[in-house]
Amino acid sequence: MRKILVVGAGQSGLQLALGLQSHGYEVTLMSNRTADEIRTGRVMSTQCMFHTALQHERDLGLNFWESQAPRIRGLGVSVSGPETEDLPGGGRGRVIDWGGMLDGYAQSVDQRVKMAGWTETFVQRGGQLVVHGAAVSDLDYFSRAYDLVLVSAGKGELVSMFDRDAARSPYSEPQRALSVAYVHGLGPRPEHPDFDAVRCNLVPGAGELFVIPTLTTSGRADILFWEGIPGGPLDVFSGVTDPSEHLALTLELMKRFTPWEYARATEVELTDAGGTLAGRYTPTVRHPIGRLPGGGAVLGVADVVVANDPVTGQGSNAASKCAASYLASILEHGDKEFDEAWMQGTFDRYWETARPITKWTNAMLGVPPEHVLNLIGAAGALQPVADRFANGFDDPADFEDYFFDPDRTQAYLTSVTGA
Numbered sequence: 198m199r200k201i202l203v204v205g206a207g208q209s210g211l212q213l214a215l216g217l218q219s220h221g222y223e224v225t226l227m228s229n230r231t232a233d234e235i236r237t238g239r240v241m242s243t244q245c246m247f248h249t250a251l252q253h254e255r256d257l258g259l260n261f262w263e264s265q266a267p268r269i270r271g272l273g274v275s276v277s278g279p280e281t282e283d284l285p286g287g288g289r290g291r292v293i294d295w296g297g298m299l300d301g302y303a304q305s306v307d308q309r310v311k312m313a314g315w316t317e318t319f320v321q322r323g324g325q326l327v328v329h330g331a332a333v334s335d336l337d338y339f340s341r342a343y344d345l346v347l348v349s350a351g352k353g354e355l356v357s358m359f360d361r362d363a364a365r366s367p368y369s370e371p372q373r374a375l376s377v378a379y380v381h382g383l384g385p386r387p388e389h390p391d392f393d394a395v396r397c398n399l400v401p402g403a404g405e406l407f408v409i410p411t412l413t414t415s416g417r418a419d420i421l422f423w424e425g426i427p428g429g430p431l432d433v434f435s436g437v438t439d440p441s442e443h444l445a446l447t448l449e450l451m452k453r454f455t456p457w458e459y460a461r462a463t464e465v466e467l468t469d470a471g472g473t474l475a476g477r478y479t480p481t482v483r484h485p486i487g488r489l490p491g492g493g494a495v496l497g498v499a500d501v502v503v504a505n506d507p508v509t510g511q512g513s514n515a516a517s518k519c520a521a522s523y524l525a526s527i528l529e530h531g532d533k534e535f536d537e538a539w540m541q542g543t544f545d546r547y548w549e550t551a552r553p554i555t556k557w558t559n560a561m562l563g564v565p566p567e568h569v570l571n572l573i574g575a576a577g578a579l580q581p582v583a584d585r586f587a588n589g590f591d592d593p594a595d596f597e598d599y600f601f602d603p604d605r606t607q608a609y610l611t612s613v614t615g616a
Contacts, residue, residue, distance in 0.1 A: 198223045199532070202343040204331050205350030206235075208244075208308070209499035209516035211315040213347065216257050216524040218324050225343070226319055229330040229350075236313035236414065239471040243377055243422045244308060245269065245395055245409050245510050247591035248301030250517035261314055262306045267410035267417060269303040271296045271394035272587035273386070274573060277401065277454060289400075291457060295577040296394060297587025303395070305411035305420070307379070308513075309471075333358060333489065340493040345535040347523070348487060349498035358487030359497045365482035365555070372480060372506055372562045373404060373424040374432040378447045379411070379472035383419040384461035395510070398455045404431040405508060406455050418468050421447050424508055427477070430454075434475040443473040480506045480562070482555065485544035486537055496540045498523060503551045505558040510590060515554055522547040553594040560601065568603035572610070579613050 199222050203214040206228035214226045230238065246254075254260045276293035320326050329335070332354055340346050348355050386396065396408040404425040411418050425431025431450060437443050444467050451459035467473065483502045487495045499516040526543040533539070565573070576583040589595050599609035 199345075200225070200343045201527075202227065202339055202346045204336065204346065204348045204355065205498070205501075206230075206312055206316055207241075207349060207499075207516065208311075208513045209520045210347070210349030211312060211319065212254065212257065212259065212517060212520040213349070213498065213523055214324065215259060215315060215319055215322075216520065217527065218319065218322055219257060220524075220528060222527075224319075225325045225327060226316070227327045227329060227331050227339075228316065229328070231328055232313040232316040232320075235316065236309050237471070238309060240377060240379055240413075240474050241308045241312075242474075242512065243305075243407070243409060243420050243507060243510075244411075244513040245303050245305045245590075246513050246517065247299070247303045249591050250514040251301075251304060253517045253521040256521075259315065259318075261318075262310065262412055263304065266304040266306050266412035267393045269299070269305070269395055269410055270392045271298050271389070272590060273297075273389075273394050273396045274399070274576065274583075274586070275396065275455070275457065276399045276573065280453075289454060289456060293574055293577055295583045296389060297576065297580075297583035297585070299591070300588055301591070303591075305409050307411055307413040307418075310412065310414055331355060336495060337489040337491045337493065340489055340491070340495065345527070346493070346495040347498050348495050348501055350501065355487075356483070356501055358489070358495070359483035359485070359502060362482045362484050366480070367559060368480050368562075370479055371427060371477035373508060374427055374434065374477045375475060375507065376423040376425070376431075376434040376443070376447065377474040378421045378444050379413055379418050379468040380421060380444070380462070380465040381415070381418055381468055382465040383408070383421075384464070386461065396458065398458060400431070400454045402426070403429050403454060406451065406458060407510070408458060409510075413468050413472075415468050419465075421451070421462070421465075422507075423447065423450060424506075437475065440467055440470055440473045443475070478504065478506075480504060480555075480559065486540050494537050494540060496523075496535075496543065502544065503548075503555060505555055506562055508561050509554070509558045509593070511554045511558060511593065514591075515551060518550050519547050522550060550594075553597060557589075557593045557596050557600070566603070568606045569600065572600065572606050575610055579610070581613050582610070
């Protein structure tokens with residue numbers, strides 16, 4: 198029986214460990230926290246998983262919360278106009294506002310719920326769990342006992358084993374300051390009170406607010422997620438440690454920059470004391486093979502090797518797709534050695550999926566060119582355009598056909614209008 202060590206108990210690490218376990222591999226999972234510590238700790242992320250990523254979980258029988266989590270059937274885009282005194286009480290209106298329908302619903306499950314549950318399932322199914330914050334020296338020791346070591350812990354010392362791929366990493370600094378609050382009590386959007394949708398609110402020159410229906414440890418909730426351009430008016434959460442202060446600041450920004458969202462948030466409260474998160478990181482693609490001091494090699498997984506900004510909501514989706522791709526490569530490899538050529542080929546296979554995600558995400562971090570603004574504006578009057586844009590969150594490769602090139606954008610809009 199082949200022995201595999203998976204370091205890191207996030208979306209990709211656990212999905213891959215459980216997938217390998219189901220195929221008879223002897224899997225050891227290394228996590229820096231127990232399931233209970235994960236469940237009762239601070240929120241770790243935002244997440245909204247679209248159809249393809251959800252299907253990977255279904256294929257492994259891991260969709261434990263599908264009947265409980267909100268079914269997200271649409272994706273809305275609003276663009277804030279300039280501040281004006283013409284509106285009641287001053288503030289901003291929306292110059293663009295539309296909703297696209299998803300072909301298959303999306304869902305969000307608080308990673309505290311999912312990762313704790315999956316960790317317990319892994320142990321119940323006979324997997325060996327090692328609760329230990331791994332260092333490079335630990336992997337140097339453990340690697341001798343395993344046929345393959347997979348590193349899916351995307352933060353800390355282990356990431357330093359994987360060199361930055363400069364050709365695929367255009368940014369050297371964080372492009373957004375991130376702030377998250379999980380809340381109960383958010384009202385529905387009055388224009389669409391009968392179905393759940395992710396709401397993407399763009400504030401030109403400042404950043405974005407995303408509102409995501411989710412399932413958390415205390416039931417149905419919503420995520421209020423600000424992405425602020427560093428140094429701008431939304432970059433104000435550094436040093437804020439009190440959860441109540443964090444929420445108050447979140448709402449203050451909503452009142453000023455997205456008053457249509459603030460109007461349904463006047464009665465919200467935090468889901469729990471651990472329901473806030475703030476930080477920033479640099480989007481980076483890394484080379485997939487990490488080399489250990491003793492000469493061994495390990496393979497990086499998901500955001501260890503492809504870490505995108507969450508502005509396009511691709512983190513958990515990419516992690517699921519990476520785990521599925523790596524699982525297929527491992528199963529197809531049979532009893533052959535997991536050498537460096539195989540590791541590189543396994544990553545290259547996943548990069549075919551990750552490349553369009555990275556290209557689109559990096560484009561969305563910049564100032565949108567005129568043809569993209571025209572496309573987003575046209576979606577307000579052309580439902581097929583809104584729907585196609587929404588479904589691109591599930592399949593970002595589709596943007597290649599109509600998003601990046603002005604001529605392709607115009608040709609697509611002409612094909613829709615018939616003009």
